[in-house]
Amino acid sequence: MENTVIVGGGHAAAALCAALAEAGQGGRIQLVCAEHDLPYQRPPLSKSFLKKADEAIASHKAAAWYAEQGIQTHLGDPVVSIDREARIVLLRSGTALPYHQLVLATGTRARTLDALPPGLHNVRVLRDATDARALRTRLNEMVASGRRLTLLGGGFIGLELAASARQLGLEVGVLEVAPRLLGRSVSALIAGHVLAHHRSMGTEVQIGVHIEGCELVGERLRSMQVDGNRVEVDELVLGIGAVPETRLASACGLAVDNGVLVDACMRTSDPAVLAIGDCAAFLAADGARLRLESVQNANDQARSAAATLLGREEPYRALPWFWSEQGPMRLQMAGLLPPISESALRSGANAGSFTLFHLRDGRLLCAESVNAPLDHMMARKLIEAGVSVDIEALTNPAIPLKSLLG
Ligand SMILES: Cc1cc2nc3c(=O)[nH]c(=O)nc-3n(C[C@H](O)[C@H](O)[C@H](O)COP(=O)(O)OP(=O)(O)OC[C@H]3O[C@@H](n4cnc5c(N)ncnc54)[C@H](O)[C@@H]3O)c2cc1C
Incomplete structure (x- = not known):
């Protein structure tokens, strides 16, 4: 080399x-x-x-x-x-x-918002260690003074942060302009589950909102106009991708x-x-x-x-997989969500855990697991193996996924 x-x-x-x-x-x-x-x-x-x-x-x-x-x-x-x-x-x-x-x-x-000039004291992004150190300090100050955290954007990082802030004891609001959380990275069923999860954690989540304006005072964002209502802002984190x-x-x-x-x-x-x-x-x-x-x-x-x-050819062909931890919920994905597919739900080993499989022509293409890490691991193997799977067997928790590998 x-x-x-x-x-x-x-x-x-x-x-x-x-x-x-x-x-x-x-x-x-x-x-x-x-x-x-x-x-x-x-x-x-x-x-x-x-x-x-x-x-x-x-x-x-x-x-x-x-x-x-x-x-x-x-x-x-x-x-x-x-x-x-x-x-x-x-x-x-x-x-x-x-x-x-x-x-x-x-x-x-991190993507920023054109409507907000850079350098506002109470508007941040979370991308690197410097951002995280400053944010951690600020969140702890906010816990002490009972302030509210507002997140603009219901993507993975914003939602992870929302859950962490709730667990610290902060009041948290999430504003998402799209009609559902997590964009097109997850299925509608998972997006709905994630929404319910955050609401159950006490986060105020609003989806499909219109941000009509921002009120600045000096170097601070004082409020945002959201769907005709004035929303006071203590601290805003942009989680817009x-x-x-x-x-x-x-x-x-x-x-x-x-x-x-x-x-x-x-x-x-x-x-x-x-x-x-x-x-x-x-x-x-x-x-x-x-x-x-x-x-x-x-x-x-x-x-x-x-x-x-090193002079060898090893094309990148790995199966994509991803995880996200949002408070007590661990979401894991294997494969990419196909635009059109047949879906099948399998209950997990623990209460409230499950995996949603997506298949086309009998072949497993993608799996979304909630608090079901072992099923996620097996789903990865099944997708990589490219085997045809029987939906009945896939959805029957009594049948080990391993046995479907053939
Ligand atoms: C808060 C947070 C949580 C995440 N959680 C998860 C998760 O749970 N699961 C998951 O799979 N992924 C997660 N991700 C995404 C994951 O971290 C990224 O996909 C991964 O870091 C990508 O690696 P990378 O090396 O391509 O880019 P990065 O890790 O972003 O590294 C890029 C580096 O390049 C440096 N750089 C940029 N320009 C220059 C320049 N001109 N000169 C020198 N250096 C430069 C940057 O400073 C940075 O250090 C998370 C990301 C964030 C920010």
Whole structure:
């Protein structure tokens, strides 16, 4: 492998470092990250980290590991430009790093609202450790002073945060402009279940709302006009999704369309440049272009990219899976929800737990599990195996899913 610069220090970058170090190539890697922390686990930021005042950011690997592997890290020093002709990346500090191969693992950035100017003191997003540290401090102050948290957007991160804030004892309101929670990532049945779950936790959830205006006073958002009513705002967190961080790629002329375009081996329109993780829009086996935002996708694409960098072809064909923890509810998905499918419900081992399967022509394509981790694991195996399954057997909890593998 030749000298490789990895831009970004998230899940994809960490997994790529691990895969290349395992192949004995750590000494050829330079890792450049805009953040000051070494690569760390992002999922806890909306869950346990917010609820436990003493929980630390969970690094993937300690600083000593990077040193042992010979990986040079450049933290808190983002790449500001890429010269593809000269094969050099320029960091904000002025450092210029030459590369033979470059990997973009720049993730996403939180979407903001045009109606709200940046820098308002009581409006935030939750994307990284800096956001999470500040939010945790603020939530604890709010608990002490009995303030209310408003979340704009009923997506995964917003709902996880809503549940965490409720568990801290805060009053929480969620405003969602779409007619249901979680957009099109989950089925209508699961969206309804999630809505009921949050309401049962005491969160005031409004769906299908119209935000008609925002009242600003100085550097603060005082209220929002929602469906003709004035809603006072103590603290607002925007959970309205993320946009792929493709600015560097666009600026250096790589092909970009809702993500950096890559082939199944993670190569961009320039074969010397790869892109992985949330920022990459890849070619799936059926020829569709997909961009996924999940830890699984980041990890598996990193493995595929490592193979490419090491001169092997290992196209990314992994089954997508995802999890979300919203208070006591653990939602797990395997496969992608097909637009049209036949659905079948299987009760889980514990009260209130279940899995909703989605099939087409007898083949299992997707499974959505609520507090049913073992069924989720088996569903992954069944989908990967591509076997035809009998709906009667699938929905009968007395028949072990394992037996359907054949
Ligand atoms: C609060 C939260 C909770 C989540 N929970 C879950 C969950 O429960 N389950 C799940 O599957 N997924 C979850 N996700 C999504 C998951 O974390 C992402 O899919 C994953 O982090 C993607 O990895 P990545 O490496 O592509 O991007 P990121 O992890 O976002 O890393 C991108 C990195 O690139 C850096 N960067 C960007 N531009 C530059 C530049 N110019 N120079 C240098 N560095 C740059 C960024 O600072 C960042 O560190 C969650 C995400 C968040 C924010």
